[in-house]
Amino acid sequence: MEAMTALTALSAAYDVIRQPLGQILPRLSRVLADVVPHRAVAELSTHCAHSPFKTYGEADITDRLTTADLAPLLASGVAGRPWQGTLRLAGADCAVLVVRSDATPRGAVLVVIRDESTAQGTAVQTGTAGQSGEVMEPGATGEFGEPGSDEAAVALVQALWDLVTSHFDRLAAEAVPGALARSRTAAGTRARVIAELGETHAATLTSLLGVLRSRTLDDAAARAAATDLAVSALVELRAQAERDQRIAEEPADQAFARLADSLRPLVRYSPVRLELGGPGSTRPLAADVAHTARAVVLAVLMKVLEQEAVSRVHIGWQVTDDELRAAVRDDGPGTLSLCTLSPGRVRERLDVLDGRLDVDAVPGWGTTVTATVPLRAAQEPAPHPLTSLGERELEVLTHLALGHRNRAIAQELHISESTVKFHVANILTKLGVGSRGEAAALFHAAA
Numbered sequence: 001m002e003a004m005t006a007l008t009a010l011s012a013a014y015d016v017i018r019q020p021l022g023q024i025l026p027r028l029s030r031v032l033a034d035v036v037p038h039r040a041v042a043e044l045s046t047h048c049a050h051s052p053f054k055t056y057g058e059a060d061i062t063d064r065l066t067t068a069d070l071a072p073l074l075a076s077g078v079a080g081r082p083w084q085g086t087l088r089l090a091g092a093d094c095a096v097l098v099v100r101s102d103a104t105p106r107g108a109v110l111v112v113i114r115d116e117s118t119a120q121g122t123a124v125q126t127g128t129a130g131q132s133g134e135v136m137e138p139g140a141t142g143e144f145g146e147p148g149s150d151e152a153a154v155a156l157v158q159a160l161w162d163l164v165t166s167h168f169d170r171l172a173a174e175a176v177p178g179a180l181a182r183s184r185t186a187a188g189t190r191a192r193v194i195a196e197l198g199e200t201h202a203a204t205l206t207s208l209l210g211v212l213r214s215r216t217l218d219d220a221a222a223r224a225a226a227t228d229l230a231v232s233a234l235v236e237l238r239a240q241a242e243r244d245q246r247i248a249e250e251p252a253d254q255a256f257a258r259l260a261d262s263l264r265p266l267v268r269y270s271p272v273r274l275e276l277g278g279p280g281s282t283r284p285l286a287a288d289v290a291h292t293a294r295a296v297v298l299a300v301l302m303k304v305l306e307q308e309a310v311s312r313v314h315i316g317w318q319v320t321d322d323e324l325r326a327a328v329r330d331d332g333p334g335t336l337s338l339c340t341l342s343p344g345r346v347r348e349r350l351d352v353l354d355g356r357l358d359v360d361a362v363p364g365w366g367t368t369v370t371a372t373v374p375l376r377a378a379q380e381p382a383p384h385p386l387t388s389l390g391e392r393e394l395e396v397l398t399h400l401a402l403g404h405r406n407r408a409i410a411q412e413l414h415i416s417e418s419t420v421k422f423h424v425a426n427i428l429t430k431l432g433v434g435s436r437g438e439a440a441a442l443f444h445a446a447a
Contacts, residue, residue: 277316
């Protein structure tokens with residue numbers, strides 16, 4: 001830890017956040033290996049609608065970790081106050097470091113499953129976690145925020161995790177259209193798989209219950225035990241679906257409240273009066289729909305405030321069965337136009353979600369701008385050409401689009417040139433193109 005100077009820490013942070021999204025957790029793990037020796041890491045990050053749960057490390061741990069293990073830690077952890085102690089994870093008692101960040105609006109938690117031999121020296125007093133409202137898993141021992149022999153190491157982990165999650169939040173809020181399209185497709189596929197598996201498992205377990213409750217069975221004790229097991233499995237199945245839904249979606253009223261919090265500072269010292277009309281609905285919105293609606297409203301409001309003679313702006317959301325309508329109405333000169341209010345980024349973000357921007361301007365009376373995002377259509381986004389590529393293929397394509405040759409790509413990704421050639425061949429086949437230049441053109445078009 002002594003060798004981790006401020007300069008090397010900054011270099012390590014830069015090295016982590018410059019990675020493709022799928023490689024950030026592995027690179028973070030490698031950066032922390034000397035600071036906090038560990039066997040595995042896991043994250044639950046609410047910024048990511050289609051892949052909120054990620055793991056990296058020893059397979060005998062990561063293969064058994066689930067969102068059910070991390071969800072209570074996300075809910076009960078305190079941002080900026082790391083927790084060290086023992087938790088029951090992956091079927092065993094593990095020495096862990098739990099770090100929560102609120103850099104993303106709904107939080108993100110990182111769990112470092114420590115190497116037992118190095119964790120034993122940590123100054124952590126035994127006691128039931130959960131004092132002052134900080135609740136961990138039943139039976140967990142440890143403490144929040146208390147200094148120990150590796151206090152500097154823990155502080156570094158907290159700082160790196162805050163930086164990484166801030167990076168996540170920026171990417172989510174400013175996602176380029178190509179990335180947003182891929183995210184929508186992946187999120188839709190994930191939602192369908194969850195629904196299909198849920199229905200299949202529920203039907204199977206319900207049938208099992210019907211058999212086990214049959215009065216024709218002789219062994220009452222076995223029947224009762226099997227019934228309890230099946231009931232528990234059904235409860236866990238439903239809880240899993242609810243956890244996934246909470247992470248991938250955001251209630252409309254909460255999404256609007258977040259928007260309101262971000263808008264008030266813009267007019268705090270302005271003569272303009274801001275009026276807010278919430279949706280009055282708790283209907284869940286897909287996370288990227290909520291992100292896009294907030295981004296569009298903010299962009300429109302900035303243009304509205306550039307006008308002279310504006311004294312009042314009303315912002316309201318309306319949620320119906322089919323769409324979300326976000327309206328911005330001012331009492332200005334009424335001279336704004338669609339060209340003025342729809343710079344490329346706003347228009348492209350709405351296009352990805354099949355949304356539209358309408359402007360109704362009346363000279364001398366003001367302007368009403370309405371962004372409409374369909375909700376039903378958003379469930380089934382049109383497949384994007386790049387969605388057929390795997391994670392490593394996307395990394396190779398990213399470098400290929402920058403004009404890098406095979407040797408440079410191999411060095412950057414720490415793989416052999418023959419592996420790069422294999423990935424390039426797969427990329428050309430999957431994209432249906434005949435050259436690296438055509439593949440690069442598709443990538444740039446998506447971005």
